[in-house]
Amino acid sequence: MRVFKFGGASVKDVTGLENVVSVLRHTGAKDLVIVVSAMGKTTNALEQVVDTYFENSNSTLLTTALEVVRNYHFQIIDQVSLDKKQALFGKIEAFFAEIEAFLTNNQSSDYDQVYDQLVPYGELLSSTILQAVLEQQDFAAQWLDIRTILKTDSNFREAKVNWKLTEKNFKEHINSGGLYLTQGFIGSYKPSLTTTLGREGSDYTAAIIGYCLSAESVTIWKDVPGVLNADPRYFENATLLSAISYNEAIELAFYGASVIHPKTLQPLQQKGIPLYVKPFLNPAAAGTCISERDTIEPYSPCFILKRNEVLIKLSSLDFSFMLEEHLGEVFSLMAEYRVKVDLIQHSAISFSLCVDDKFNTVTKMLCALQNRFKIQVIYGVNLYTIRHFTPEALVKIEVDKEVLVKQVAGNMAQLVVK
Numbered sequence: 001m002r003v004f005k006f007g008g009a010s011v012k013d014v015t016g017l018e019n020v021v022s023v024l025r026h027t028g029a030k031d032l033v034i035v036v037s038a039m040g041k042t043t044n045a046l047e048q049v050v051d052t053y054f055e056n057s058n059s060t061l062l063t064t065a066l067e068v069v070r071n072y073h074f075q076i077i078d079q080v081s082l083d084k085k086q087a088l089f090g091k092i093e094a095f096f097a098e099i100e101a102f103l104t105n106n107q108s109s110d111y112d113q114v115y116d117q118l119v120p121y122g123e124l125l126s127s128t129i130l131q132a133v134l135e136q137q138d139f140a141a142q143w144l145d146i147r148t149i150l151k152t153d154s155n156f157r158e159a160k161v162n163w164k165l166t167e168k169n170f171k172e173h174i175n176s177g178g179l180y181l182t183q184g185f186i187g188s189y190k191p192s193l194t195t196t197l198g199r200e201g202s203d204y205t206a207a208i209i210g211y212c213l214s215a216e217s218v219t220i221w222k223d224v225p226g227v228l229n230a231d232p233r234y235f236e237n238a239t240l241l242s243a244i245s246y247n248e249a250i251e252l253a254f255y256g257a258s259v260i261h262p263k264t265l266q267p268l269q270q271k272g273i274p275l276y277v278k279p280f281l282n283p284a285a286a287g288t289c290i291s292e293r294d295t296i297e298p299y300s301p302c303f304i305l306k307r308n309e310v311l312i313k314l315s316s317l318d319f320s321f322m323l324e325e326h327l328g329e330v331f332s333l334m335a336e337y338r339v340k341v342d343l344i345q346h347s348a349i350s351f352s353l354c355v356d357d358k359f360n361t362v363t364k365m366l367c368a369l370q371n372r373f374k375i376q377v378i379y380g381v382n383l384y385t386i387r388h389f390t391p392e393a394l395v396k397i398e399v400d401k402e403v404l405v406k407q408v409a410g411n412m413a414q415l416v417v418k
C-alpha cells in the first residue's frame, strides 16, 4: 500500500479538489489510502466555534461562528459539478445536524474534550466532499470513518495512539489493491468520544497508517516543491532539499520546521518507510525524499524560525545556585502546564528557557513559580535555529536584530531575538 496525505491548503477550493484527481491520474489509484485534512482554514474556524460556545451565552454569536464553516463548505459544493450533488448535500447537512445536536445537549465543561467533539468535523466534511469529487471522476474510493480504526487514549487535543489496537484495526479494514479515503488528525477513545492528535496532525495520521500497513511509501502533497532549507515566508533564497535523513528531518521538525509534523517521522523510521514531500501542482516532480541516509542533500544550512515564543529567566530569590531540585521543580510544572521548551540555557545562578506557549498556560505557570524564583519574562520573542550553520549564515540572522540569547552547540546555532 501507499499512503497519500493532502493538507488543508491543497483542498481549500474546487481547484484543489480537482487537483487531487490530477495527482491520482498521474500516480494511479490502486493500493492507496488517502488522508485528508480539513479544507483551508476550517480547523481555525471550528476552534472559533468552540471558543464562542465557551465564552458566550449569546446563541446568535454561536450560530454565526458555525455559519462561517457551513457557508464555506456549501459554497465549494455549489461550485463542483456532481451528478449526485443532492446526496452529498444530505451527508453534509447530517454532519451539521450532529454539531448542532452536540451544542444543544453537551453536558461536559471540559474544554479539551468538547474541542475534540467539534473540531474533527472539518476532516469529516472534507473527506466526504472529496469522496464525492473522486467518485464523479470514476475513482471509487471507500470512505473510512477513521474513528472506528485509529484508537487513542483520552488525552484530548493531544491524544496518544493505542498502536496495538490501531494496527490490528487497519489490517482488518484495508485490503491490498483498494482505494481508500479517510480523515487526518482525528481518532477516538472508547466507542464514542472523538479525539485529536494535535494541530497539524494529519501528517502524523498518514505516518500511523503507513506504519500499521507497513506501507511501501508515504507521500505528503504540498503547495511547495518539497522540504526547503528555510521557510520562504520568512527567508529569502530558500532552496529545495532533495533528500534528508530521518534523524535530520526529526531534528528539523522538532525545532519548528513547519513542513513536517514532528511526530510523523518516528513511526516511519522504525519500519524504514520513505516519506516523500511533493508539490501537488506538479506530481511528476521528485520533491524531497526522507529516508535512512546521511544528513541532507544538498548539504546546506537550514533555517528555522519559531515566532511568538516566550523567554523566561529564572534565578533563585536568595542568590544561591540553581540546583537540580530547582530544575526538577520547574520541569514538572512545565509538564503539568503543557509548556514546550525549545531552548535551555543554564548558569550558576540563573536558568533561561525559550518556550512555546502552545496552550496559553505560561502566565499561569509563572504564577505558580513566582514565590520560588525571581522571574524575568519577555513575551513575543523569535527563536531562530540554524542547523549546519556557517559563520555567514549566523551573521545573516544576527544583523539588525537584538539578540537576547545565543547558543552554539555542534553544528547548530540558536538565537532568541526581539
Ligand code: ASP
Pocket: 007, 008, 037, 038, 043, 044, 122, 184, 185, 198, 199, 200, 201, 202, 203
Ligand atoms: N486540520 C488540522 C489542523 O489544521 C490537522 C491538519 O491540518 O493537519 O490542525
Ligand code: MG
Pocket: 007, 008, 009, 037, 038, 040, 043, 200
Ligand atoms: Mg489544516
